[in-house]
Amino acid sequence: MTKKIAILTSGGDAPGMNACIRAIVxxxxxxxxxxFGYKRGYNGLLKQEYTKLxxxxxxxLAQRGGTxxxxxxxxxxxxxxxxxxxxxxxxxxxxxxxxxxxxxxSFRGAQHLGRFWDGQIIGLPGTIDNDIAGxxxxxxxxxxxxxxxxxxxxxxxxxxxxxxxxxxxxxGRHAGFLGLNGALASAADYVILPExxxxxxxxxxxxxxxxxxxxxxxxxxxxxxxxxxxVWPAGIADLAEKIEARTKTEVRPVxxxxxxxxxxxxxxxxxxxxxxxxxxxxxxxxxxxxVMIGEQNGQAVAVPLSSTWATNKPLDTLSVETMRLxxxxxxx
Ligand code: ADP
Numbered sequence: 001m002t003k004k005i006a007i008l009t010s011g012g013d014a015p016g017m018n019a020c021i022r023a024i025v026x027x028x029x030x031x032x033x034x035x036f037g038y039k040r041g042y043n044g045l046l047k048q049e050y051t052k053l054x055x056x057x058x059x060x061l062a063q064r065g066g067t068x069x070x071x072x073x074x075x076x077x078x079x080x081x082x083x084x085x086x087x088x089x090x091x092x093x094x095x096x097x098x099x100x101x102x103x104x105x106s107f108r109g110a111q112h113l114g115r116f117w118d119g120q121i122i123g124l125p126g127t128i129d130n131d132i133a134g135x136x137x138x139x140x141x142x143x144x145x146x147x148x149x150x151x152x153x154x155x156x157x158x159x160x161x162x163x164x165x166x167x168x169x170x171x172g173r174h175a176g177f178l179g180l181n182g183a184l185a186s187a188a189d190y191v192i193l194p195e196x197x198x199x200x201x202x203x204x205x206x207x208x209x210x211x212x213x214x215x216x217x218x219x220x221x222x223x224x225x226x227x228x229x230x231v232w233p234a235g236i237a238d239l240a241e242k243i244e245a246r247t248k249t250e251v252r253p254v255x256x257x258x259x260x261x262x263x264x265x266x267x268x269x270x271x272x273x274x275x276x277x278x279x280x281x282x283x284x285x286x287x288x289x290x291v292m293i294g295e296q297n298g299q300a301v302a303v304p305l306s307s308t309w310a311t312n313k314p315l316d317t318l319s320v321e322t323m324r325l326x327x328x329x330x331x332x
Contacts, residue, residue, distance in 0.1 A: 003033040003096045003284055006050065009067040010041030010074075010106035013261055014126045014140025016269035017067040017101050022058040023277030024099055029055055033284065036093065041102070042074035042109055045086045050093070062270050065143075065263050071102070077109050080116075087117035095119055097284045101139070103127035104309040107292060111305045114290050122280050123292035123305055126273075128261055131175035133313040134303035135294025139276070141177065142268035144260045148182035151256050152224060156186070159222035165211070165251040166224050167240050171260050173230035178260070180319050183226035183327065189214070190225040190327060195315055197231050204239075208246055220249075229255075276300065 005028050009017045021037070028035045035053040038044035051057075051069075061068065076082050090098065097120040100110040107123045114121055125132045128144035148170050159166045168188070172178040176193030183191035190207055197203065211223055225243075232239045236253045244251040265273070272295060279300040280293040291302040 003028075003031075004036070004094050005033050005097050005099070005281075005284060006036045006038055006090070006093070006095045007053065007069065007099045007101065008038040008041055008045060009069045009071045009126065010100060010102035010109065011071060012103060012127060012129075013067050013071040014103075014128050014138070014269075015065045015143035015261070015263055015265035016139035016273035017071070017126045018058075018064045019062040019265060019270045019273035020101050020124055020126065020139055020277040021053070021068065022061045023274045024281045025053045025058045026055060027278050027281035028284065031281075031284070036095070037069045040070045040072040040074075041106070042077040042082070042086065043072050044069075045089060046074065046077065046082055048089045048092070062274065063264050065265060067101075073105075074109075078112065083112050083116040086113055090117055090119055097122065099124060099280060101126040103129065103138075104132055107132075107305045107308050111290065114305075120284070120289045121291075121305075122283060122289070123308070124273075124276050124280055125292060125294055125308070128178065129172050129175050130177040131172070131313060132292070132294070132308050133311045134292055134296075134301065134308050136296055137268075137272060139269055139273045140261070140265070142272075143263055143266045144171070144178050145182050145185060146266050147260050147263055148178060148226075148256060149186045151254075151259070152182070152186035152188060152226070155254055156222065156224060159224060159252075162250070163220040163222055165243060165247065165249050166222065167227055167236055167243070167251060167253045168224065169227045169229050169236045169253070169255045169257075171256070172228045175313070176228050176315055179226050179228035180315055180323060184319060184322055186224070186226075188224040188226045188327065190223075191323065192225065192227045192231050193315070194228055194231050196320075200233065204242060204246075207243060211247060
């Protein structure tokens with residue numbers, strides 16, 4: 001029987017969301033399903049703003065950053081009246097299956113919707129933070145690492161030329177995946193992560209000790225510190241001032257900000273997005289709902305939406321170990 005499918009992208013956008021939309025549309029179209037895309041996350045669902053999707057509309061899409069459906073936050077969606085409105089709209093359009101591509105906030109929204117709508121709901125992990133349990137990686141994470149690394153490489157050139165200390169802030173206020181792997185791949189000297197941060201004094205002491213040792217060994221070389229956003233209590237400028245006051249060396253803070261969300265997705269994100277999207281589309285009409293499709297050890301898995309935010313995903317052990325071996329950090 002012909003099914004009607006809807007897709008929305010919600011929360012922080014991530015490179016690869018478009019590739020995921022493409023995969024869902026192509027597989028669903030091949031099965032003879034009608035596919036709709038809601039605009040601007042849950043806002044479009046509440047206002048019944050959608051567009052019809054088909055193969056022609058997703059042509060040349062896998063390589064494009066952002067999301068053709070646009071993304072947004074929609075705070076009112078937390079209310080029961082919104083859940084009911086969304087359910088009524090899905091019912092009116094005759095939707096059988098809704099795909100939600102987004103982060104843990106968007107999955108909470110999907111779970112909320114499930115209280116009012118008994119159609120099939122399937123989540124796909126799209127966030128640069130990689131902070132979703134139940135999948136080894138999230139769509140957008142690899143591109144964000146690449147962007148951070150390219151930026152740090154550039155900062156390093158000027159840092160070396162002026163023998164300066166540079167502090168580079170990356171996204172990831174609750175999870176240090178981007179900070180940790182971005183710091184490793186860019187051969188930074190020190191990294192400050194939410195999972196491993198103890199307090200200001202121990203971190204500052206650690207940095208100053210390491211810097212002193214480094215300068216004894218190598219002279220006045222550059223020194224690069226990666227800081228995950230929101231970890232240093234008074235912000236990056238405060239940390240820069242504190243290091244500068246104690247080292248008498250110029251410290252330049254650099255905030256990478258939203259550039260980390262942009263850009264054409266790297267192959268790993270395209271592959272993850274296409275694999276998860278295509279697999280998810282094969283589940284239409286099957287007795288599977290309220291789940292996120294993730295990848296674990298090369299296999300597609302369906303995990304309950306509630307488990308994606310219930311547990312804190314641990315940092316990759318091997319990366320943490322490598323940080324201890326190669327970088328200056330002395331995290332216990
Ligand atoms: P992300 O999906 O990237 O984590 P957010 O945390 O901003 O992004 O969440 C995206 C959207 O999901 C919110 O703007 C809101 O519409 C919806 N949402 C988040 N939490 C809930 C909730 N507890 N109940 C209903 N909707 C929610």
